[in-house]
Amino acid sequence: MPANALSQDDIHRYREDGAACLRSVIPMEWIERLRSAVDADMASPGPMRRINTPQGGEGLFFVDFQLWQRHEACRDFVFESPAAELAAQLMDSREVVYYHDHLLVKEPHTPERTPWHHDQPYYPVDGRQIVSFWLPLDPVPRESAVEFVRGSHRWGRWFRPQFFRQGGVDMQVEDTRLEAMPDIEAERSQHEFLSWDMEPGDLIAFHALTVHGAPGNRSSALRRRAWATRWCGEDARYAARAGQISPPLEGHGLRPGDALACEMFPRVLPR
């Protein structure tokens, strides 16, 4: 059995439900290094940083991308932590390519929700082997945790991506597959939802088509720093998308149909 072996139940939950909380899979040394990197990033953000709190609003909903390119701890996490091996098992892929990362910080007293969405329509990537790891660096009680619509990655539907800034502005994308996101709040009784109380060291693995959203952080004391990393398997291919993508990663030189591995999207496994 490989080091960092997941249970069959965890793997089954991820594949069936589209989201699974993996307990105590990331050692605390990583969490401590990542906390320092995240705080350094917030003090000196990258070029794609976004503030999703309206000017003068309470709290702070801070978003940034590609920390692995600027912070050693994040880069080391990609290449040396247990994460890639977890991704390989969940996706049932020998190869793992690191696609990108996304920092989402909600400071205490931040009312802004993360709108309901799923991730793949934001990406110029086709394929079923795309897993995200939502890694909280602070304890996260369920009332400020991300919620997932159980099984929605198997609906066979693609929903129009929206920017997270409140008001939900649609991104400009031309794709006949895309439909408007249903009003998940109004449909609550029709779905089953998954969410968890989490401690540092736990992570949520979720499929790129699983519908999810998150409340604000109403806590008066607890920060909610979460670093989401995105990993692809053998079947992922670069895809042409007409219009906006997020994050807007360009300059990789890929053409539609290409396997992803390149300098911007490094192959992490096999090592």
Ligand SMILES: O=C(O)CCC(=O)C(=O)O
């Ligand atoms: O942290 C959040 O509020 C949402 C996370 C999310 O949407 C994602 O990682 O795709």
